[in-house]
Amino acid sequence: MAHWQGWLTVAAAASYLLAALLIRRRHKHGLLILALALGLHGPVLATQIVVLEGLRYGFASALSATLWLALVVLVWEARRSRLEGAASFVAPLAAFALVLPWFFVGHLFQGPVSVLFVPHLLIGTLAYGVFLLAATLAVFILVQARVLQSHSARFLDDGLFDQLPPLLAMERMLFRYLSIGFFLLTITLISGVLFSEEVFGRALRLDHKSVLTLLSWLVYGLLLWGHRRRGWRGAAAARATLLGFFVLLLAYVGSRFVLEVVLQRGLGG
Numbered sequence: 001m002a003h004w005q006g007w008l009t010v011a012a013a014a015s016y017l018l019a020a021l022l023i024r025r026r027h028k029h030g031l032l033i034l035a036l037a038l039g040l041h042g043p044v045l046a047t048q049i050v051v052l053e054g055l056r057y058g059f060a061s062a063l064s065a066t067l068w069l070a071l072v073v074l075v076w077e078a079r080r081s082r083l084e085g086a087a088s089f090v091a092p093l094a095a096f097a098l099v100l101p102w103f104f105v106g107h108l109f110q111g112p113v114s115v116l117f118v119p120h121l122l123i124g125t126l127a128y129g130v131f132l133l134a135a136t137l138a139v140f141i142l143v144q145a146r147v148l149q150s151h152s153a154r155f156l157d158d159g160l161f162d163q164l165p166p167l168l169a170m171e172r173m174l175f176r177y178l179s180i181g182f183f184l185l186t187i188t189l190i191s192g193v194l195f196s197e198e199v200f201g202r203a204l205r206l207d208h209k210s211v212l213t214l215l216s217w218l219v220y221g222l223l224l225w226g227h228r229r230r231g232w233r234g235a236a237a238a239r240a241t242l243l244g245f246f247v248l249l250l251a252y253v254g255s256r257f258v259l260e261v262v263l264q265r266g267l268g269g
Contacts, residue, residue, distance in 0.1 A: 012040035016095035060100035069129025127184035135245040138238035212251035219244035
């Protein structure tokens with residue numbers, strides 16, 4: 001199984017890199033290769049998380065799952081919106097994250113896995129994926145706005161922006177994804193509060209992960225409120241999106257990295 005998983009991982013990572021290259025060159029099969037990479041990535045991710053001994057979910061697996069989910073949404077959206085440029089940007093990151101569990105396998109979840117843990121984990125990871133997509137759009141909004149303001153011919157002739165929606169369309173998509181992600185993150189926080197004892201085996205406590213997650217929720221909530229009530233948009237909204245995602249990334253991936261790599265502690269630590 002390990003030998004099969006290794007070859008599948010290499011094939012998926014190579015497919016991601018090939019898809020990014022083809023998309024940037026506007027090859028008609030670029031998105032098809034990207035869909036193939038996602039199809040290969042899925043089984044690899046499942047075998048990395050669900051093992052014979054139980055559930056193994058570390059920071060590397062979390063990052064890999066987040067990028068996989070973001071690319072699934074990107075491929076779906078690319079059927080009706082010009083998001084190929086964003087997909088070509090995220091695909092190499094997914095290739096990198098795909099091999100990370102080889103070096104950082106994570107730790108087994110200590111104790112019996114509650115039935116509530118799996119939906120909590122899935123919804124939380126889905127929220128990460130949606131917010132990653134929003135952060136990617138925020139980066140392109142900032143770059144595109146700067147390019148348009150400076151009239152830089154070198155970037156305009158690069159062809160990347162031809163594979164992206166117009167600036168106003170990207171802003172609308174950004175706030176749509178922020179709304180979806182905020183809803184999912186709210187469910188994650190509520191489930192963590194209500195079922196902490198059963199899901200994690202201990203009462204809820206305000207550790208750094210909980211505080212950072214709540215802080216990111218407040219940033220996104222304030223941004224959505226300001227957009228609807230005060231008309232916040234543009235570069236300021238894009239920067240706030242990146243700030244919220246950075247804090248959210250620190251909340252789980254960052255904390256898991258410290259626990260697993262620096263402190264050598266497992267999920268139950």
